[in-house]
Amino acid sequence: MASKRKFLTLEERVKVISLLCKGHSCRRVASDLGVGKTQIQSILKRKHEIMDEFEENVNCESKRPKRESEFASVNDLVHLLVV
Numbered sequence: 001m002a003s004k005r006k007f008l009t010l011e012e013r014v015k016v017i018s019l020l021c022k023g024h025s026c027r028r029v030a031s032d033l034g035v036g037k038t039q040i041q042s043i044l045k046r047k048h049e050i051m052d053e054f055e056e057n058v059n060c061e062s063k064r065p066k067r068e069s070e071f072a073s074v075n076d077l078v079h080l081l082v083v
Helices: 010-021 026-033 037-045 047-055 072-082
Strands: none
Touching: 010 026, 010 037, 010 047, 026 037, 037 047
């Protein structure tokens, strides 16, 4: 069975932030994008994190935020060795 949740891409989350800054309500933005009001409020709460990701040119098609693992520093070093 397919998931009923709709995950917004980074680009869509930035669009949500800009609409909210222009004065649109959370309910209106949520209904326009077909997601819940709570999801829009969560995006607004994480506004600074999302904008930082966007400014760092993180993949805009990414739907889920990047999680930091326990071994993030090791992963970064291995990535530097490979690249």
